[in-house]
Amino acid sequence: MPEVRARGKTANQILSRLSRADFGLLEPHLEAVDLPRRKQLEARKKRIDQIYFLDAGFASVVANGSGKRQIEIGLIGREGMTGLGVIMGNDRATHETFMQAAGNGQRMSAARLREADEQSSTLHRTLLRYAHTFMVQTAQTALANGRSKIEERLARWLLMASDRLDGDDLPLTHEFLAIMLGTQRPGVTIALHSLEHAGLISTSRGNVTILDRKSLMETSNGTYQAPEA
Amino acid sequence: MPEVRARGKTANQILSRLSRADFGLLEPHLEAVDLPRRKQLEARKKRIDQIYFLDAGFASVVANGSGKRQIEIGLIGREGMTGLGVIMGNDRATHETFMQAAGNGQRMSAARLREADEQSSTLHRTLLRYAHTFMVQTAQTALANGRSKIEERLARWLLMASDRLDGDDLPLTHEFLAIMLGTQRPGVTIALHSLEHAGLISTSRGNVTILDRKSLMETSNGTYQAPEA
DNA sequence: GGTCAAATGTGCAAAATCGTACAATTGGAG
DNA sequence: CTCCAATTGTACGATTTTGCACATTTGACC
Numbered sequence: 429m430p431e432v433r434a435r436g437k438t439a440n441q442i443l444s445r446l447s448r449a450d451f452g453l454l455e456p457h458l459e460a461v462d463l464p465r466r467k468q469l470e471a472r473k474k475r476i477d478q479i480y481f482l483d484a485g486f487a488s489v490v491a492n493g494s495g496k497r498q499i500e501i502g503l504i505g506r507e508g509m510t511g512l513g514v515i516m517g518n519d520r521a522t523h524e525t526f527m528q529a530a531g532n533g534q535r536m537s538a539a540r541l542r543e544a545d546e547q548s549s550t551l552h553r554t555l556l557r558y559a560h561t562f563m564v565q566t567a568q569t570a571l572a573n574g575r576s577k578i579e580e581r582l583a584r585w586l587l588m589a590s591d592r593l594d595g596d597d598l599p600l601t602h603e604f605l606a607i608m609l610g611t612q613r614p615g616v617t618i619a620l621h622s623l624e625h626a627g628l629i630s631t632s633r634g635n636v637t638i639l640d641r642k643s644l645m646e647t648s649n650g651t652y653q654a655p656e657a
Numbered sequence: 658m659p660e661v662r663a664r665g666k667t668a669n670q671i672l673s674r675l676s677r678a679d680f681g682l683l684e685p686h687l688e689a690v691d692l693p694r695r696k697q698l699e700a701r702k703k704r705i706d707q708i709y710f711l712d713a714g715f716a717s718v719v720a721n722g723s724g725k726r727q728i729e730i731g732l733i734g735r736e737g738m739t740g741l742g743v744i745m746g747n748d749r750a751t752h753e754t755f756m757q758a759a760g761n762g763q764r765m766s767a768a769r770l771r772e773a774d775e776q777s778s779t780l781h782r783t784l785l786r787y788a789h790t791f792m793v794q795t796a797q798t799a800l801a802n803g804r805s806k807i808e809e810r811l812a813r814w815l816l817m818a819s820d821r822l823d824g825d826d827l828p829l830t831h832e833f834l835a836i837m838l839g840t841q842r843p844g845v846t847i848a849l850h851s852l853e854h855a856g857l858i859s860t861s862r863g864n865v866t867i868l869d870r871k872s873l874m875e876t877s878n879g880t881y882q883a884p885e886a
Numbered sequence: 887g888g889t890c891a892a893a894t895g896t897g898c899a900a901a902a903t904c905g906t907a908c909a910a911t912t913g914g915a916g
Numbered sequence: 917c918t919c920c921a922a923t924t925g926t927a928c929g930a931t932t933t934t935g936c937a938c939a940t941t942t943g944a945c946c
Binding site: 491492493494495497498499501512513515516517518522523546549553556557559560562563564566567568569570571572573574575576609610649650651 | 720721722723724726727728730741742744745746747751752775778782785786788789791792793795796797798799800801802803804805838839878879880
């Protein structure tokens with residue numbers, strides 16, 4: 429049987445919503461790949477060679493400052509893709525992007541994507557719309573970082589992460605969460621306990637399970653926005 | 658004499674760097690406008706009707722959260738424009754944008770800009786490149802908000818503001834700065850005094866003057882990036 | 887079933903920031 | 917010149933977060 433990848437074969441929301449024609453532009457170049465945890469998808473200041481459309485798992489986009497200051501500015505799951513720089517005319521990555529929860533996706537060369545992007549204005553518009561979504565997410569992050577307490581930001585982050593996974597089990601260590609939120613690791617431990625005591629989550633070594641999504645949203649105090657927006 | 662607006666007639670860096678042809682697409686629709694302080698250029702959730710290319714002064718883009726939580730996510734000066742949503746396929750504004758330091762600029766209808774943007778791919782690419790720049794600025798803001806002290810963020814902000822004005826005099830009240838940085842107003846007063854005692858700035862009612870740009874950059878502790886990047 | 891590195895729990899003093907209140911001052915309007 | 921509202925200076929307890937340090941637990945591997 430021929431190796432034809434149907435549009436419906438991917439869980440990636442950008443790909444699966446493309447028109448048949450637009451998908452046809454990309455399809456010959458797509459390659460299914462496994463994406464283990466910590467796999468780097470983009471490296472700061474390095475040329476973007478490959479574009480990843482995620483089907484499962486999620487990646488973090490992290491900005492680095494002086495010293496070891498770093499903080500997450502966005503999450504990418506099956507709703508999105510890496511390589512926005514390519515779409516927007518900058519072929520070098522500004523930030524680090526790496527898998528945070530293992531999964532898989534479709535990969536293609538950045539050059540090929542650029543070609544397809546130039547050929548189809550409808551494809552281009554679709555990709556741009558996602559870029560805009562990501563921009564809004566980053567802005568929300570800036571707001572949360574500046575005006576919210578750790579517990580609120582943690583609640584927001586857990587919700588965003590679970591949106592990008594199938595279940596409510598999030599494979600995360602406190603250490604990782606601390607880096608994502610840009611705080612001390614013990615602060616994360618405290619905040620997680622607080623949420624756990626309130627019955628919103630349960631935790632075990634390297635794992636957080638969301639129990640009460642609704643209350644978590646309240647705890648996030650307006651910093652979390654439903655993904656459809 | 659005919660009222661022809663030459664490309665060189667505007668200080669806006671996007672417009673002045675356009676090819677003759679691309680500028681020709683926009684020029685018939687541009688209208689010089691005065692932009693007083695607090696003039697709103699975009700309103701959250703409202704349709705974007707007009708696009709502004711700034712020639713002087715600068716605008717703040719502010720994200721709002723629950724209650725009165727708000728924080729600035731970006732500055733726009735003569736290097737930029739408003740209405741990125743239109744370029745990226747979203748005709749409603751996500752954030753508030755208003756003039757922070759009075760100035761002037763060129764205005765045109767969003768519909769006309771969209772038309773021109775669709776006609777010329779070189780114009781489109783130019784606008785997109787600015788959108789990417791703004792995205793990076795927002796990401797830097799998220800980093801600074803999450804990992805920097807008020808004094809560092811203040812130094813960063815003053816530098817960014819002065820990049821977008823001609824002189825080193827910034828017409829700003831503590832109150833406004835507090836909103837921009839997302840902190841308490843007294844905190845700004847303290848931080849300004851600290852910078853003033855160190856000889857980096859001088860202040861008077863409603864005004865901050867930058868005296869030592871270089872030291873300010875050091876104080877910002879890596880959060881400020883030179884505008885050319 | 888023992889070992890070890892990773893992950894988590896906990897404590898605590900220092901620093902930063904918040905939240906709020908109120909006094910002092912300044913410059914423009916009348 | 918006088919008045920007044922906006923702006924700035926200052927204070928202070930409460931809260932949050934930092935920055936360490938160290939004890940404990942867990943689970944994979946041997």
